[in-house]
Amino acid sequence: MSASEPQADRGRPAQRQAEIAEHVLQHGSVSATELAEMFHVSLMTIHRDLDELERQGVVRKFRGGVSAQPSSVFESNVSYRLRASRQEKLALARRARELIEPGMAVMLDDSTSTLELARLLHDAAPLTVITNFLETIKLLSGVRGIRLLSLGGEYFATHDSFLGVPCIEAIEALRVDLLFASTSAVSGSYAYHQEQEIVLVKRAMIRAAQRAVLMVDHTKLGRVALHRVAPLRDFDLVLTDASAPENSLREMRENGVSYEVA
Structure with a gap:
């Protein structure tokens, strides 16, 4: 994690991931850059968060962003x-x-x-x-x-x-x-x-x-x-x-x- 990130963010990845999931579920898809700016963390941290959300089946990652929308091989999360x-x-x-x-x-x-x-x-x-x-x-x-x-x-x-x-x-x-x-x-x-x-x-x-x-x-x-x-x-x-x-x-x-x- 970058030394420049706010200390508060280091202790609440689960809360941040929940807020990211809520945002993506509301908007359908969003870029990683937009999420990094919104949550004041590095792109590396956002990608770790998105990896975890993808593992949970909440979202799917694509180059440069993330989506909750279905694809031919991915069914949207029930949420x-x-x-x-x-x-x-x-x-x-x-x-x-x-x-x-x-x-x-x-x-x-x-x-x-x-x-x-x-x-x-x-x-x-x-x-x-x-x-x-x-x-x-x-x-x-x-x-x-x-x-x-x-x-x-x-x-x-x-x-x-x-x-x-x-x-x-x-x-x-x-x-x-x-x-x-x-x-x-x-x-x-x-x-x-x-x-x-x-x-x-x-x-x-x-x-x-x-x-x-x-x-x-x-x-x-x-x-x-x-x-x-x-x-x-x-x-x-x-x-x-x-x-x-x-x-x-x-x-x-x-x-x-x-x-x-x-």
């Missing part, structure tokens, strides 16, 4: 996804809520889109909800009339959810009326995701559902990620929002995909 496209996700959730009837068994994946739907289920009882998303589990655990089944497995802090073989085996033992899921990228006639652990769980969820609904806001359309999740036609309905580009909607029509614009 960033909770902030992104809130109004669009709410529109999708309201339409999805209309598909749910009392007495159903409904599965929700670990997406922030389905979390918005979970917020609307307070008056849906009696209802059985199955999920692997810790945020949804906490949200619905005290809701009267909702029978909550949590899917166990290995906990992944980046997604705030449970994944892996135990999760998949738990899903395979169930059969639900409706699945609501999302994914990080949709292109052509396929849904994509960056991480194979997520892909395997989503595929198991699709197999476990009598009907499956994919909730994807317009920011996810026309993008690809490393792994194919499933053909869009594996979903009974694709929900997107009013800002969806016409070329993406045309591709879905041409490929025989059933979709609605919320």
Whole structure:
């Protein structure tokens, strides 16, 4: 660490890293130089901080800066996804809520889109909800009339959810009326995701559902990620929002995909 850096900064790297993470999550991406000036530390110190945040899965580094936004191989941390496209996700959730009837068994994946739907289920009882998303589990655990089944497995802090073989085996033992899921990228006639652990769980969820609904806001359309999740036609309905580009909607029509614009 540079001898010219304020002594106070030397003793609080964790606090500084938390503030850096908050700034990057708010702005999406930022340069290392800007962060060094903002926190009055050297570039070397900032890069050490960013290395630690990248190790935690909060951000990803690129030449000259850092980003919380997704790439074809990097899924955004759940903290960033909770902030992104809130109004669009709410529109999708309201339409999805209309598909749910009392007495159903409904599965929700670990997406922030389905979390918005979970917020609307307070008056849906009696209802059985199955999920692997810790945020949804906490949200619905005290809701009267909702029978909550949590899917166990290995906990992944980046997604705030449970994944892996135990999760998949738990899903395979169930059969639900409706699945609501999302994914990080949709292109052509396929849904994509960056991480194979997520892909395997989503595929198991699709197999476990009598009907499956994919909730994807317009920011996810026309993008690809490393792994194919499933053909869009594996979903009974694709929900997107009013800002969806016409070329993406045309591709879905041409490929025989059933979709609605919320």
